[in-house]
Amino acid sequence: MKTKDFSVLIVVILIVSMMIIPLPTILLDFLLIINISVSMMILLVAMNTKEPLDFSIFPTAILLTTLFRLALNVSTTRSILSKADGGKVIETFGSFVIGGNPVVGFVVFLILVVIQFIVITKGSERVAEVAARFTLDAMPGKQMSIDADMNAGLLSEQEARERRKKIEQESDFYGAMDGASKFVKGDAVAGIIILLINVIGGFAIGIVIHGMSFAESASTFTLLSVGDGLVSQVPALLISTATGITVTRAASDGNLGSDITKQLFNNPMLLYIVAGMIMLLGIFTPIGIFLTLPVAGVLVFSSYTMQRNMKQEDLRKEQVEMENVEEDIRNPEKVVNLLQLDTLELEIGYGLIPLADQKQGGDILDRIVMIRRQFAIELGIVIPTIRIRDNLQLPPNQYVLKFRGNKIASGEVYLDHFLAMNQGVDDEGIEGIQVVEPAFGLPAIWVSIEVKQRAELLGYMIVDPPSVIATHLTEVLKRYTYQLLRREETKELVDNLKETHPNLVDELVPNLLSVGEIQKVLQNLLREQISIRDLAAIFETLADFAVYTKEPRVLTEYVRQSLTRQITEQYVEEGVINVLTAGATLEKGISDSIQQTEAGVYYLSMDPQMSRKITEVLKEQIERVVKAGSQPIFLTSPSIRMYLKQFVDKIMPSVPVLAYTELEPDIEIQSIGVVNI
Template identity: 65%
Template sequence: MKIKDISILVGIIGIVLMMILPIPKTLLDILLVINISIAMMILLVAMNTKEALQFSIFPSLLLITTMFRLALNISTTKLILGQADAGHVVRTFGSWISSGQPVIGFIVFLILVVVQFIVITRGSERVAEVAARFTLDAMPGKQMSIDADLNAGLINEQQAKERRSKIEREADFYGAMDGASKFVKGDAIASIIILFINLIGGFIIGMVMHGMAFSDALSTYSLLTIGDGLVSQIPALLISTSAGLIVTRASSEGNLADDITGQLFAFPKLIYIVAVMIALLGLFTPIGPIATLPLAGLLAFAARRMQTNFSKKAIEQEQQEEEQQIEEVRSPESVINLLQVDPIEFEFGYGLIPLADTSQGGDLLDRIIMIRRQCALELGLVVPVIRIRDNIQLKPNEYVIKIKGNTVGRGELLLNHYLAMSPGFDDDSITGIDTLEPAFGLPALWIDEPTKERAEMLGYTVVDPPSVVATHLTETIKKHAHELLGRQETKALIDNLRENYPVLVDDLIPSVLSIGDVQKVLAKLLREKISIRDMVTIFETLADYGQYTKDPDVLTEYVRQALSRQITQQFTNQGETMQVITVGPSLEKKIAESVQQTDQGSYVALDPVSTQTVYQKLNEQINRLIQSGQQPIVLTSPTIRMYLRQVMERTLQDVPVLSYSELEPNVEIQSVGVVNL
């Protein structure tokens, strides 16, 4: 333990011992002065904090100082009742403040207790209670605001984490202050009780045990009792004031003095009005000009000085801003910043600003939060922050989606309309503006509000513009998820896995595979829309087979086979038969014979005529299934699956290619078409 830790422990234990052991008067005087010093120090710190969390130890400190005061009260009580003397500090406070008249001292003490107990402590307690309640109620909204700023790129992950932690600490602080205020209230009550104990008990003990006369006992013990009460309540009042300042303190850029001078005197013209009113008060009332005119002149002079200072500051601020803009343009960092490429960008024309403007009812930021969560659940991928910005170069109702600075999707919205997609047949009564649904390229119509209800009754799929954008953005992210997973993102996933499975990660990386090798496998899985959320199974498989091959294509096939239950559930509903397009023996043989082995891996090299024939026959079978409302799935043997995928990748990328080893044995398979050469 450090010296400061030991000192705090010894100090708290000493406070407890003070309540039991007798304290010499000299030491008691020193402790009373220390008590006053601590109270003044706490008050000054509370005045100079910019926000409540900068003095988060205050609730605990309030308890410790209350214990210290009570221990001093007990020590002084023992000396007052036992020796009729409690040291110089108590006697000085009693005689100085009461001016030799115990009644005056008693009244001053009661006033201090009332101010502390009824005014300051009760108000601080109420403010802390309300602040704690409001802070808890506002936490969900603040969390959503943080997520929105994170998605918009205004803050990074570390800053978001710090802001969330600050919100939690604020709730804890105000809750603790709500309870800690009870310490001050109890201390005020205890002081009143101790006052009467010292006064009545001392009066009886003085006359009975010490043989004092009635007047001497009354004078002595009244003086000591009032001095004890005052020397205790003055520090208590300072700390109560500190508590009030802490709980009523709003976050700002300066301390209390800066805020008072900056905000109370922020309007010099109003101070002129106050100066005129004070002058009139002295001229037209019996108060007289002697007490009012000097103050009015001082206020007018201060207002004049403030106006001059404000003008100078405004000019200096404008000059600084101009110089800063010039420096930013000249600095090399201004060019370097242009090299930064955002992983995902969403740009829109000025006509679509209401989508992202919360004041106009836009919920695009909230939808993006849900998209990131959906991708994390479905793909196991942490989608990077999506940069949202308006672009005056686009059409007013146009938007584009960019991946690493390149446009991968675009669309056009009509905010006061709805996108309606027909259920397979068109109805002449549904009229609108012809368009294409941007996510899947389906023919659709933009219809107005009156037509919406009728379209829904006829079976049309009707969605609002924000849903169109959300769907398009989600599908774009899923389609390009493999491009968003780099080595840095892979390392983050590995670090997350290491927290719960350190042995598994250490067994694979770096002794068997590098982070780059793992990234290639994960990217290949995402390229075919296979979720990488089950990282444990993926790493177990890579650890088993990574010792025999480093080929990412082969390792990906092993991982896919290990994820057979996941793949089966992804492409079939429970209890339903999987309808597939199978690859005939002649095509499998042709692909197997066309495989070329190189140092960089293996690839299929089909001749152009065979490739065109494969495309044509696959398209026939796929279009037939699509027209019947079924999802096309191509099923082949494990040995050629990845090569067939290479053949189909350019023109039929969205059609899943599965092997028999990737399906669970209990799945019933029905072949609805065969592709042969």
């Protein structure tokens, strides 16, 4: 344990010991001065903090200072009642501060208690309570706002984590302040009770034990008790004021002094008005101008000085802006920054800006957050931040998705319409804008709000504009997911796995495979929509077979065979999978065309006529299954699976090609056709 930790523990133990062990009056004087000093220091810190969280230890500080103050009350009460002496500090407050008048001192003490207990502490407690409740209720919205800003490119992931942590700390802080204010309230009540005990008990002890007269006992112990109460309540009042300042600091830009100066005296003209009112008050009332003229003069001078300083500040800002512009023109590094490309960028026309504006009810940013989470769960890859920008050169209702500056998808939506897709209903009465649904290429109609209800009754599928964009983005990103996995992203995945499987990663990288070779294997899996979330299982397989081959395509086939349960669950429905089976002639035609280079790399060398024939047969079978409303899936032997996939990709890349060894043995395979040539 560090020395600082020991010092805090020792201080707390000494505070508790003060309640039990009698202390000499000279030490009490010293501790009372420390109490006042600590209270003043806490008040000044509270005034100079920019945000409440900058003084997050304040609730605990309130508890410790309250405990210290009560321990001093116990010690001073013991000294007053036993020795009729409270020390120099208490005697000074009882005689000098209140002029030796116990009645005045008692009234001043009550005023301090009322100010602290009813005005400051009660208000601070209510502010802290409401702030804690509102902060807790607003947490989900703030979290979504942070995710939206991160997706819009306004925040990095590190900044987003820091802001989420800050939100949690704010909730905890205001909750703690709500409870800590109870300490201050209890301290005020305890101060009144201790004062009454000191006065009554001291009066009796002075007569019975110290042999004082009635008047002498009443005067002595009343002055000492009131002095003790004032010594305790002045620091308590400072702490209460610090509490109020801390919990009421909302939307602060600096410390309390700068905020007051900036906001209260921001308009110099108002000071001229106040000065004029003060002068009129002195002229037309018995107060007289001798009192009002100096105040009005100070206000006029202050207003003039502020106006002059504001003009100088404006000139300075203009000069700085001009210098920055000139620096941007001269500095070649500023131009170099323009060469950087965003990985993913969504440009929208000005008519679609409300979709990205949360103040107008737009939720496209939240939908993008959900898309990124969906890809992380389903495919095991973190999609880069999609930056959203408005582009005035686009048509108002158009959006464009760019990948590293190049357009990969575009579409058009209408905010005041809904997309109605026909699900087999034969009806010509639906009027709207005839379009092709961008995600799946199905015929659809943009219908108005008035026609929407009728279309629903007729069996049309109704989709709102944000959902159209989100669905389109999801399908396009699935197609390009493998291109999003670059070496940097692969290295991050490797480093993340190393935290949980260090031995596995050390065995594979870089001894057997480089990061680039692993990247190619993962890209091959993602290209066919195979999730790489179970990275440990993938690395286990690579570590087993990388000893024999470094060919990424061959390693990919081994990895696929190790993910049989995952692949089976992906394509099987209710224990059954309907497949197009590769016939014997098709498999023989492909296997006979597989050649091997001197470097050990396998490739397909086929006669063009045979290649065209295979393509035509596959296209015919795929179209037949699609027209029947089913998902075409090809099933073949492991030796030709990746080569058959090459033919299928030319026709429809989304059609999966599976090997017999990639399916669990307990599932039922139903053939809906045999493909032969």
